Amino acid sequence: xxxxxxxxxxxxxxxxxxxxxxxxxxxxxxxxxxxxxxxxxxxxxxxxxxxxxxxxxxxxxxxxxxxxxxxxxxxxxxxxxxxxxxxxxxxxxxxxxxxxxxxxxxxxxxxxxxxxxxxxxxxxxxxxxxxxxxxxxxxxxxxxxxxxxxxxxxxxx
Numbered sequence: 001x002x003x004x005x006x007x008x009x010x011x012x013x014x015x016x017x018x019x020x021x022x023x024x025x026x027x028x029x030x031x032x033x034x035x036x037x038x039x040x041x042x043x044x045x046x047x048x049x050x051x052x053x054x055x056x057x058x059x060x061x062x063x064x065x066x067x068x069x070x071x072x073x074x075x076x077x078x079x080x081x082x083x084x085x086x087x088x089x090x091x092x093x094x095x096x097x098x099x100x101x102x103x104x105x106x107x108x109x110x111x112x113x114x115x116x117x118x119x120x121x122x123x124x125x126x127x128x129x130x131x132x133x134x135x136x137x138x139x140x141x142x143x144x145x146x147x148x149x150x151x152x153x154x155x156x157x
Contacts, residue, residue: 003027005106006045006052009114039125052104054118056125058089059132061096073138074098077131085124086117100128 007023014021023029027045032038044053062070074089082088087102104117131137 002050002106003045003047005109006043009052009109009111010043012111013115013118033122034126039122039129041122046103050106052106053101054087054104054121055099055101056121057092058098058100058125058128061091061098062135069139070132073132081124081128085120085128087121087124089128098132100125 003023010021010023010029013019019031019033021029021031021043023043023045027047028043030040030042032040040056042053042055044055045051046053061067071091074091078089081100085100085102087100090099090101091097092099100121102117102121104114
């Protein structure tokens with residue numbers, strides 16, 4: 001597979017949604033969506049790895065002494081994001097933004113596999129934004145749900 005496969009998958013999603021999705025010369029494209037265009041998806045083709053990265057900004061890192069608690073929340077929720085949503089959280093150091101990211105391997109993939117990958121990622125964006133917007137949850141050390149706790153090697157995540 002190659003950039004052509006990534007372009008084809010994005011074009012099909014674009015046809016289904018009525019949004020023009022085409023990778024630029026730099027291998028990226030971005031779309032805004034949601035009721036008010038409040039959500040952004042960035043697609044980036046990584047040539048040497050033959051993967052399509054999907055990224056979405058989730059929250060701004062708070063200032064005024066609240067950064068360390070916020071960073072702990074990002075780290076605490078990272079494994080849950082991976083297992084529940086198929087992506088990870090990271091920080092854009094330049095802008096102080098929490099980014100939700102996932103990679104879609106193109107080798108052996110299909111349009112159906114791409115749609116199955118993308119839908120839970122897109123669904124997670126609003127939930128993640130709502131979580132990080134609630135300072136009380138972040139400061140209290142909350143996770144998404146105690147019913148969905150994940151146990152790895154005896155450690156509750």
